[in-house]
Amino acid sequence: MAAKPISPVPSVWTRATPATSQPALSRAVIVREAVAMLDAEGVEALSMRKLGARLNAGATSLYRHVALKDELMELALDEVLGEVVPPPEDTTDWRTAITEFAASFRATALGHPWLCAVLGQAGLAHLGPNLSSLSRKLAALFTNAGFPDPDSAINALYSYTIGMITTELAWLNTVARSEQSEGDFLARLLPSADGDGHVSPDTPDPRTIRDDHFDNALELVLDGLAFQLAR
Structure with a gap:
């Protein structure tokens, strides 16, 4: 009895690029x-x-x-992930390397607002060369830093980064629907707004607020990773 043929893996990365x-x-x-x-x-x-x-x-x-459209999404996702600056693998300062990587990932995701929403849905996206490269370099960085479980460290980093960016994008979408500037929209929610709901000199810069929220919470994540490393 002839063996049943094995179905191809359903990913664009497992097929040869066709001639044209x-x-x-x-x-x-x-x-x-x-x-x-x-x-x-x-x-x-x-x-x-x-x-x-x-x-x-x-x-x-x-x-x-x-x-398929699913394959197109895999390709598009990997294309934009090529914009993320990967962390150095041989640095002794893993915290700075991860901070810079997270900042680059956030900038890329804010520039392509669909990225985080499809990252976990794009089939076998991890087979793409850019995402594979990022994963390898993150694993090497955490391994060289002495983390006993680099995969868990990577998962924690991505979970925080993607979750925080998703929340930030939701806020920016709300601002966009208001048809106001982010500063004016924020001023309406703060006691420092004047009677007309415009930004007063004391109203914080909204981009600075978002940057600080991201950076400060990232420090807590890194503190947790550092604690695991020390333990």
Whole structure:
């Protein structure tokens, strides 16, 4: 009895990149346009049909390069993660390295507001070269620092970072719907607002407030990791 063929792993990273007879339409071009569409319109607006229209190509042409929308999301996700500055693996100052990595990840995620929402949903995204590289370098950093369980340290870092950024993006979406500047919207919620709800000289800069919230809470996470390391 012949053996049952093994189904291919459902991820874009497990298939060879197809050859193309259309030099202008490559996987790289498709992914860059998809990222631009995601940034401008969000995940729900992205479809192979709409993307094909933006590229002046039919959906059938796109499917020669990317089989499914899920694969397109894997590719787009890994593309933007290439913007994150990875931590050095051989530093002796792991706290500074992680602080700088978290800041770079936050800047990337705020620039691509859909990233955190799909990071845990994009199939086998961990197979992508950029995410794989980040994971390897984080593991090497925590290992070299002496952490007995680098994977748990990485999970704690990502859980904090993604959770905090998701909350920050929700706030920014609320501000955007108000059709006011962040400063004016914040002033309405603070006792330092004047009678017209505008920013007074004593109202803190909203970006500074968000930066401080992120940095201060990150310090608590790093304190917890340092305690585990010392123990």
